[in-house]
Amino acid sequence: MTRRLLTGNGAAAWGARLARADYIPAFPITPQTEIIESLGQWIDTGAMPGRMVTFESEHSMITAAGSAAATGVRVFSATSSQGLLYGMEMLYTVAGWRAPFVLVNVSRGLASPITLEPDHNDVLAARDCGFLQIHCATCQEVLDSILIAYRLAEDPQVRLPVIVNLDGFYLSFTREPVELPDVQACANYVGSYDAENVRFRASAPESQAVAVLGGGPYSYFRYETQLAAMNGLAVYDEVADGFAQVFGRLHGAVEAYRSEDAEYVFVMMGSFATKAKEAVDQLRNAGWRIGLLRPRLVRPFPAARWSELLAGKRGAAIIDQNLSFGMGGVLHTEIASALYGMNAVQPVLASFVGGLGGRDISPQEFFEMAGVIRDAAQRGESPPPRLLYTEDELREVRKLQAVAQVEREELAKNEPKG
Amino acid sequence: MTESQIRFRRMKDLPSTHLLGTGTPMCAGCGGLEALHEIYDILGEKTVFVNAAGCMTLLSVYPFTPVRGSWLYTAMASAPAGAQGIRDALDILLERKAITAEEDLEVVVLTGDGAAYGMGLSATSGAMERNLDFVYICYDNEGYGNTGQQYSGATPHGARTATSLGSHGFGGYKKDLFSIWAAHRPAYVATVIGAEPLDLARKIEKARTLHGPRMIIALAPCPTGWDYDPKESVEIGKLAVKTGVWPLREYIDGKVVHTKMPHPRIPVEEYLMRQGRFRHLFEPQRDQQLLGEIQQRVDAYWSGIE
Ligand SMILES: Cc1ncc(C[n+]2csc(CCOP(=O)(O)OP(=O)(O)O)c2C)c(N)n1
Ligand code: SF4
Ligand SMILES: [Mg+2]
Numbered sequence: 207m208t209r210r211l212l213t214g215n216g217a218a219a220w221g222a223r224l225a226r227a228d229y230i231p232a233f234p235i236t237p238q239t240e241i242i243e244s245l246g247q248w249i250d251t252g253a254m255p256g257r258m259v260t261f262e263s264e265h266s267m268i269t270a271a272g273s274a275a276a277t278g279v280r281v282f283s284a285t286s287s288q289g290l291l292y293g294m295e296m297l298y299t300v301a302g303w304r305a306p307f308v309l310v311n312v313s314r315g316l317a318s319p320i321t322l323e324p325d326h327n328d329v330l331a332a333r334d335c336g337f338l339q340i341h342c343a344t345c346q347e348v349l350d351s352i353l354i355a356y357r358l359a360e361d362p363q364v365r366l367p368v369i370v371n372l373d374g375f376y377l378s379f380t381r382e383p384v385e386l387p388d389v390q391a392c393a394n395y396v397g398s399y400d401a402e403n404v405r406f407r408a409s410a411p412e413s414q415a416v417a418v419l420g421g422g423p424y425s426y427f428r429y430e431t432q433l434a435a436m437n438g439l440a441v442y443d444e445v446a447d448g449f450a451q452v453f454g455r456l457h458g459a460v461e462a463y464r465s466e467d468a469e470y471v472f473v474m475m476g477s478f479a480t481k482a483k484e485a486v487d488q489l490r491n492a493g494w495r496i497g498l499l500r501p502r503l504v505r506p507f508p509a510a511r512w513s514e515l516l517a518g519k520r521g522a523a524i525i526d527q528n529l530s531f532g533m534g535g536v537l538h539t540e541i542a543s544a545l546y547g548m549n550a551v552q553p554v555l556a557s558f559v560g561g562l563g564g565r566d567i568s569p570q571e572f573f574e575m576a577g578v579i580r581d582a583a584q585r586g587e588s589p590p591p592r593l594l595y596t597e598d599e600l601r602e603v604r605k606l607q608a609v610a611q612v613e614r615e616e617l618a619k620n621e622p623k624g
Numbered sequence: 625m626t627e628s629q630i631r632f633r634r635m636k637d638l639p640s641t642h643l644l645g646t647g648t649p650m651c652a653g654c655g656g657l658e659a660l661h662e663i664y665d666i667l668g669e670k671t672v673f674v675n676a677a678g679c680m681t682l683l684s685v686y687p688f689t690p691v692r693g694s695w696l697y698t699a700m701a702s703a704p705a706g707a708q709g710i711r712d713a714l715d716i717l718l719e720r721k722a723i724t725a726e727e728d729l730e731v732v733v734l735t736g737d738g739a740a741y742g743m744g745l746s747a748t749s750g751a752m753e754r755n756l757d758f759v760y761i762c763y764d765n766e767g768y769g770n771t772g773q774q775y776s777g778a779t780p781h782g783a784r785t786a787t788s789l790g791s792h793g794f795g796g797y798k799k800d801l802f803s804i805w806a807a808h809r810p811a812y813v814a815t816v817i818g819a820e821p822l823d824l825a826r827k828i829e830k831a832r833t834l835h836g837p838r839m840i841i842a843l844a845p846c847p848t849g850w851d852y853d854p855k856e857s858v859e860i861g862k863l864a865v866k867t868g869v870w871p872l873r874e875y876i877d878g879k880v881v882h883t884k885m886p887h888p889r890i891p892v893e894e895y896l897m898r899q900g901r902f903r904h905l906f907e908p909q910r911d912q913q914l915l916g917e918i919q920q921r922v923d924a925y926w927s928g929i930e
Binding site: 231262263267269271272273274278279296407408411414415416417423 | 669670672674682684685686689691693694695696698699701702704706707708709710712713714715716717722723726727728729747749750753754
């Protein structure tokens with residue numbers, strides 16, 4: 207095992223290499239591009255076997271990823287944001303082919319307005335498509351999760367594609383020390399892809415993904431996908447345990463940080479959860495019994511695990527780095543539904559939206575949120591959802607608006623009359 | 625004489641056994657299905673069809689399929705990309721000796737004109753630019769047939785469609801997909817029609833023996849969308865060629881060759897008047913101006929060739 211300084215993108219490329227991906231359909235998009243550039247370079251210099259093809263769109267890229275997996279080779283691909291949405295029709299389509307592969311998404315906020323910095327609206331837009339989802343908070347986790355994802359995807363009980371998510375900029379471009387696992391150990395752990403009956407061969411003609419007539423057969427195949435995704439819960443635990451045994455790092459479906467004896471918890475996914483961890487440490491020093499719960503496995507959603515982990519807590523502040531317009535934070539809804547009707551004392555939930563388009567969440571804001579959830583728990587009543595924003599930020603936007611206004615007036619003055 | 629002409633010298637050289645199963649839900653007299661029958665007999669069953677949304681999607685409805693080889697339905701826009709994934713995967717498996725050469729398949733994209741001329745054009749362009757080794761069959765029924773024959777990029781000038789019901793029909797012009805494809809300099813481009821089976825067989829045979837992108841557009845007379853009696857399909861197909869409306873041509877090695885010269889060319893009217901979609905050109909009164917314009921465009925095309 208060797209340790210190296212790797213960016214999240216570098217770690218993702220290493221994950222694909224160590225999993226011995228045969229085929230890499232690609233398309234560039236910031237902040238993902240470094241992944242395919244690294245893989246391309248390795249393939250060009252012979253450092254890695256495999257074949258990379260750059261398509262003319264993500265829609266085509268996902269189609270080819272699915273059809274290659276359906277022919278029986280191991281596929282890796284990567285995208286981000288607008289690219290993930292451009293391929294959305296095919297995310298739903300290829301998941302139904304039940305051909306497993308791994309797709310890395312480097313989260314980035316969606317237009318409009320167009321931006322490069324991260325939040326989770328892109329990956330959560332793919333929440334219901336049939337891909338399973340693993341969310342990472344560190345570069346090490348990115349590499350490890352890709353290896354785990356192949357085991358999960360290719361398991362005969364599952365056979366579904368998996369998205370491994372990392373945040374743009376905060377992980378994609380941040381160097382962290384990453385342990386590169388031994389090549390042979392990785393090969394042994396991931397194994398080779400046995401496509402079984404998912405393939406095209408002259409001697410065994412096969413019609414895949416054919417049309418159905420009526421809701422009966424349609425529902426049958428959709429329910430099969432649901433059952434396969436739910437099988438993913440047990441399979442995930444098994445392959446994550448297997449990973450921990452070989453490599454010594456346990457990546458559970460939910461990461462629980464100082465939460466066991468906690469009265470209050472933050473719930474947050476992705477790299478911003480490391481900010482929440484720091485806030486937890488500081489609050490603990492100030493005498494709080496507070497912790498953090500971080501969803502890693504988002505699909506399938508380990509609802510039972512969540513109700514166990516949250517049972518008996520007084521309050522949970524759920525911080526969503528996404529926004530479902532007209533409703534609110536997506537994670538908040540998911541957690542609330544997991545808790546509804548549970549048998550133990552339920553925590554009061556408070557919903558916060560923050561970190562959109564890479565907006566920072568400061569320690570003060572974490573302290574404030576802790577205060578809000580404690581007061582709410584004392585009252586026994588959920589507070590209204592909050593969109594995090596500071597007076598300073600508002601003042602900055604007002605300045606931009608003032609500049610825009612002055613410039614517009616100036617232009618109007620100089621416009622020829624007539 | 626080229627080899628493909630040698631194999632198919634006359635009508636009785638055409639395959640007498642037919643590979644495509646019967647009982648599909650296509651309409652009676654479907655010109656697209658007619659062409660596909662003829663094409664499949666020559667390509668054979670060591671094929672995988674990669675299909676885009678359209679009428680032909682209903683060929684394979686669970687649990688039935690008329691194809692003896694393989695089939696993958698993709699989506700409307702990206703069948704060529706689906707073909708690329710399969711081709712690349714088969715090549716990887718062959719290289720690794722994970723499968724033998726006998727297990728290899730010819731990858732065949734099958735789409736309508738809506739996909740080929742429009743939504744899937746960028747994916748097709750990409751596949752050609754990557755020199756993908758595949759066959760593309762576009763059955764061109766000159767509209768979005770599966771959704772009720774709205775106009776597409778392939779609809780001819782003046783045709784009535786579900787979205788061009790005015791007295792002059794469709795105001796746009798049929799896109800020259802043959803030339804758009806040929807501009808990519810692929811291995812082969814050809815136009816065919818089921819009503820000229822010998823010409824079709826020679827071209828498919830030629831395509832079969834080449835490598836790289838081999839692009840076929842089959843004009844597909846469509847009784848449902850063009851509004852005529854299904855028994856007229858073959859006759860209307862022949863008229864499309866005889867009037868010069870559908871030039872039978874091929875592109876190979878940088879040159880375009882016409883494989884059948886309509887001599888003498890008969891008036892376009894003969895073709896138009898057989899189809900309900902052009903009835904407004906004749907009733908309640910003759911639209912001389914529009915008829916003249918259509919004839920003139922066909923004449924202009926051939927004047928550069930004859
Ligand atoms: C993305 C998308 N948009 C629209 C449709 C609806 N649709 C299904 S078939 C079809 C028509 C396709 O036309 P064409 O390619 O000419 O094939 P044809 O139906 O004429 O056989 C359309 C618009 C679809 N399936 N997918
Ligand atoms: S609508 Fe036209 S193209 Fe479609 S199946 Fe019927 S005849 Fe064939
Ligand atoms: Mg059509």
